Amino acid sequence: MTRSIVLVVLGLTTIWAILVGIGLAIADGPVKLTNGAQTPGISIRGSEQVRGKLTKVPAEKTLLPHDPKGHHQAIDSAIGPGGAVYVNQATLMCKSTDGEAPVEPGTSANGGSAGASPSRGVGFQRRERRVDRAVAKRARSAAAHRRRRVIFNDDSEELAREEANTVDGFVSVRLTPMVGTQVDTICWSALAIWGDAPVYDSKVQPLFGKPAHGGEAPGGDLYVHYAANAKKMIEAGTCPLRTVIQFAHKHEMEAFASIRMNDVHDSFVPGIQTIWKRNHPEYLVQTGGKPPIHKVYVTAQDYAHQAVRDRKFEVIEEICDRYDVDGIELDYIRHPVLFSSVIQGGSATDAEVAIMTSFMDRIRSRMDQLGTRRKRPLLLAARVPDTFDQAKKIGLDVQAWLKQDLVDILIIGGGYSPFSLKLNDIVKVAHRHDVLVYPCINSGPLKDFTSVDDLHIAARAVAMNWRSAGADGVYLWNLGTTFNHDRGQAYLKNRATYFACLRDIGDHQTLVNRDKLYAIDGPVFAPYVLVSTKSPLPVTLSPNTSARLPLVVADDLKQATRAGSLRRLELRLALTGSIQIDSLVVRLNGVKLVTAKLVRNDAGQAHSSFNFAVTAPPLKQGMNTLQIGLKDGTKSAQPITLRRVHLALDYK
Template sequence: MTDRYPNQPIIFTDDAWIMSEDPPITPEIIWEKMIRPFEGMPASLWWAVGDHEVYHHETEIGEIIGDGYDLSELSDFERRKALNFRHLTETTSGPLTVISSLCREAGIEFLPRFRMNSHYAYYAPPYTDNVRPGFGRYRQENPHLLIGRPGENIPEDTIDWDIRTGKDYAYPEVRDYAYSMITEMFERFDVDGVEMDFNRHPGVFRREEAHQNRYLMTDLVRRVRKRLDEVGAERGRHLKLAVRVAPTLANAARMGLDVPKWMTDGLVDTVIAGVGWIPFEMPIAEFVEEARGTGCAVYGCLEGLRPLVDESALRAASYRYWEAGADGIYLYNYFTLPPTWIRRTIPELADPARLKTMSKRYEADHADRIQYGGHGGAFRNAVPAAQMPITLIETSTGRGPVVNIDVADDVEAARAEGKLGRCTLGVSIEHFAPDDKVDVLLNGDLLAWGTGRESYMPGGRKWPTLEGEVGLHYDIDSPPLRKGVNKIEIRRRPAADDVGNQPVVTNVEITITYQDA
């Protein structure tokens, strides 16, 4: 059996923002605002059906947003979703039916997305004593099926605290519930498969049991695969199973996800690597290598947060994935951007040959973008440490920290062909004393201090917000700049009257441009 549509180079995800638009929404509004921008684009459209066991599609199994509540009990966000769901089910067959039908008419591959867990802090104020409706009844009625045990004393501001209200898939009741919800979406609706999203939010077992419980999650994935094949055989076409997992194979395994086995046993058609937060350091090549010869496609996830809202950084991260052998790019949380952005940017990101000579900005990834609280601990559980920020402390040997930036562009070849334009290295530092200096080396070559010390961040992207915040920028060439990992060493030379000031490197980036680009 074959797929209805071939794999597209871009998977564009949508967290169902259309359902929270001012009611009432209609099929015409859905078409114009949500579907039409993708018509003729090299992209698939995948749509989230709910969160926290509360859904906004026509399920016969799960809890539907607003059911059993007076509208006055709902937040504005929840009220709009509830009203739109009710209007669509009263005037049409329902939102999932409408959206899948519109995508089919437009020739767009469409998959519903099932969040395997959610760790949003719905107990936070003002809901400390009165859990809000969006939390859902499932967890309220089944506290014995959650990761945190009833009455268990868990320290706050820890990973275990932040994932305590999530479902624990060690329990067969939880796996059976997920199986029923997932299979209903392709049994009842004319879709092209289904995604099991393990990154919204990471953490499906107790941490101390997760690695040992890999076989339990594999059993669930195998059950879903079997049912997909049965339904696909009835319809005469292949139905796709996609999974989104942690940014490294080791982290996925530690969390109970045996991704290599899913690939080699033919259980999954598509693996999406990462949450999108460490796009310049995520080892996507290990996923590509693991998938080799299995027929499983590998996509790299990018999320619409800084730095990836800047198109030069987005191009760099995408090109890095393409050059590592990925089959495509998975765009998460870009659904808020306008149709003009979609129609301009998707064709660029989908075409590595086009990206090859477009300007790009590569950066060192940040560890300080993940905080504890709410679902922050869940992401800390899945995302490995990154390089930024770095506190510059004087060393006894005079050496400094080395920052690695992986550049996918073949800058040596571009230089030889006369196509390489201006390239720069930027270093952003906070708490930098007026007389402080640093030595910056690129792949062992010392860069001249006099090439640039500015009072703003490289590229003019951000004006200083802290006293002593500076941006250093250096014009660089190839060599020493090269394709692959570039090593930037930053050696602090403190002022003579230094009284213990500790500068902090907050960003390191390499910008590459091309002639006539």
């Protein structure tokens, strides 16, 4: 049986109210006032005066009507001589909702001392006034508009390295190489790389590893050091999150705590499902007997439940209260199924959308309170799907958030179709509300569309497109996360290859006249189709029709041609199926391309690659249309599928 233990401390916040002569009607059921009003949630049962002594009147726990944002209260009332009603009010100090033993005041969920933190579930909860949103907005706006070229999401994977159990060993892996680059903000994953449990010194939830999961090394052999390193750093007084914050501030960077809002790696990675999830299957999404939209989401938590929202809120509140962060990132792309209605293939209901908007308001209000108390604003960033419509379908009314001032920074998408992302409308609406926009470059898909060696010049092309569309900078996801923990020279080479882009992709001026590799997006990774822009490739070619494909190029080709700064423009096509070069018909903005060379024609592997020399014009700045088809009468033993399109811009 799930234990839910509530500790009520009387005397700290006790209010004695003597209600005399106001016409209270004492009877079974709710208390009714003489004007017909009703006090919500207060139940008086079987009360009477006995021999002139006070008679205890049991009352139900309620969220008091005078403060809808307040914490749960307890009411104890009694009837005195002459019919006077005495009311004793007390705040519920500690509440265990995770099936574990309750956290006593002044102690840590991990066994340490909690100190005097006012976080919910840890000691006394201070009641604070709601901050005027307009006043808070002015303070946040000034902080939001600091220089922020590149936001680097750090998934905390460096903790998996054996040497990352000291400050020096921890920061040298990934953080130190960022110094001197265009990274101005680090978003560090406070709830682990996966497993939905703290890897910081939390007092409200158990630490990643045995306390949260029941095992010493959740995640398998490659992560044998992860939990142990986090624990060792915390015990040494060098909490990883605090270390990241101190490192960032020392090097004049921002530090955000990144919160994965619904991590589901536990659906396929062994040993990382939390004890809380195992004890509360009723809080997970339900398929209702229907096939899930994707099997990885079957362990997602359902945000229709207050307990699910409370668990995320208490982590956000604690970090903002106890750590010197500059802000919080709410990562709704990890993972984007928040309700049972969505995993069943439908859209979030209006009521579910309202739940999430209210939840965002609750987070914003609390962060504004804590920012006001510390006299330095706390920024709120949210990582959301590629479009407003996709976001609302999963329960996130981003446009309402903008109107209600619930976010300061929008991080757009998972980076699964970066060249297809349409930013102009999002930027226009966000900027109207003084909200900044940072689209996501995901190194995994970008590497797959190009190659590891071409990642840098491809990232330049994506960043150039987005800057031209009005984006305020770029956000990087999984950059250099190898998951195989290379050592020595292999690791150094990998890091250098991935991190090369950090020196120029965040500023328009450092992108001008630099080599780039533009592309047309390939297939989106299946679990993220519901939050990503549809990609144009792959497409099957036929002799009777031509595929029309968009190719966006932000470089000022007219100026570069006039200045003679371009060395080469080359269109590169890769196809599945073996055909001859004269079987392809390729037009760029209506002009047929004729100068081509065969790069590969492997009949055994059924792959063909062709490169076409291009000039500007017909190639132009902005939107280009590429038409690709087969000549009439072309025959092939298997379908001819266009699977990759690259445009290389090489400058002198």
